Amino acid sequence: MIKLNRTNKPVELTIELQDKLTEEFLKTGKSVWHLDFLKKALLDLSHNKCCFCETNISEESKYLEVEHFHHKDKYKKEVLVWENLLPCCKKCNGTKKDHDTKIEPIIDPSKIDPKKHLRYWRYRIKGIDDIGKLTISVLNLNDQERLVKKRFEIGNAILEKLEQLNELIDDYINGIQTKTLRKNKIVNGTKALIKEGLPNSIYSGTTAAIILTEPEFETLKSKLISIDLWDSELINLNEELIKNGLELYK
Numbered sequence: 001m002i003k004l005n006r007t008n009k010p011v012e013l014t015i016e017l018q019d020k021l022t023e024e025f026l027k028t029g030k031s032v033w034h035l036d037f038l039k040k041a042l043l044d045l046s047h048n049k050c051c052f053c054e055t056n057i058s059e060e061s062k063y064l065e066v067e068h069f070h071h072k073d074k075y076k077k078e079v080l081v082w083e084n085l086l087p088c089c090k091k092c093n094g095t096k097k098d099h100d101t102k103i104e105p106i107i108d109p110s111k112i113d114p115k116k117h118l119r120y121w122r123y124r125i126k127g128i129d130d131i132g133k134l135t136i137s138v139l140n141l142n143d144q145e146r147l148v149k150k151r152f153e154i155g156n157a158i159l160e161k162l163e164q165l166n167e168l169i170d171d172y173i174n175g176i177q178t179k180t181l182r183k184n185k186i187v188n189g190t191k192a193l194i195k196e197g198l199p200n201s202i203y204s205g206t207t208a209a210i211i212l213t214e215p216e217f218e219t220l221k222s223k224l225i226s227i228d229l230w231d232s233e234l235i236n237l238n239e240e241l242i243k244n245g246l247e248l249y250k
């Protein structure tokens with residue numbers, strides 16, 4: 001989970017439309033929020049990912065559920081309040097069910113920075129306070145099959161990539177390969193890897209944490225610095241990575 005910036009309410013969602021559809025929901029219980037412009041605006045808000053688990057939900061919006069942070073059965077008048085809407089995957093939506101977020105608050109990533117309450121430890125997410133712990137429990141953020149396994153696979157792929165990059169840079173430093181082509185492969189490969197941990201990528205909060213806690217990344221970074229290849233773009237990307245990633249649980 002990463003912090004999301006609440007975008008402006010879509011212009012199509014006028015007060016009149018909001019009132020009309022809310023009224024309709026109150027009378028009929030119909031899912032009045034199934035509106036294409038609303039789904040598009042929600043996907044833009046979350047970089048096409050589930051706001052909780054960061055899985056991809058963009059594919060023709062077929063995996064997207066409009067999540068009512070405060071549940072629609074209890075807080076009926078908020079069914080079309082823009083600030084109450086989030087993009088969510090079917091799994092997280094189903095797991096959260098009718099949890100009452102007003103009585104027992106969990107993290108709304110469009111309002112609260114998850115980094116302040118959650119930490120990363122060995123492919124798992126840990127809560128460091130009540131809201132963090134409750135969020136993990138209500139959303140089952142350490143679902144073994146669906147999430148922990150995925151993080152492990154990502155971690156393994158990252159390590160493999162880092163090992164390759166470190167081998168390439170060793171050859172470059174030892175003068176075995178000094179061509180521009182090799183140099184670019186190392187620098188661009190490092191940039192591409194860091195981008196996996198930035199908001200546009202799936203599971204970016206944990207991916208960033210995995211990269212930052214992997215000793216092979218520190219090794220690669222120091223080698224790049226030592227031969228002046230840690231350029232301004234890499235400095236910026238690394239800063240964004242630190243900003244995005246969950247800190248290590250201690």
Ligand SMILES: [Zn+2]
Pocket residue numbers: 050051052053054055088089090091092093
């Ligand atoms: Zn999800």
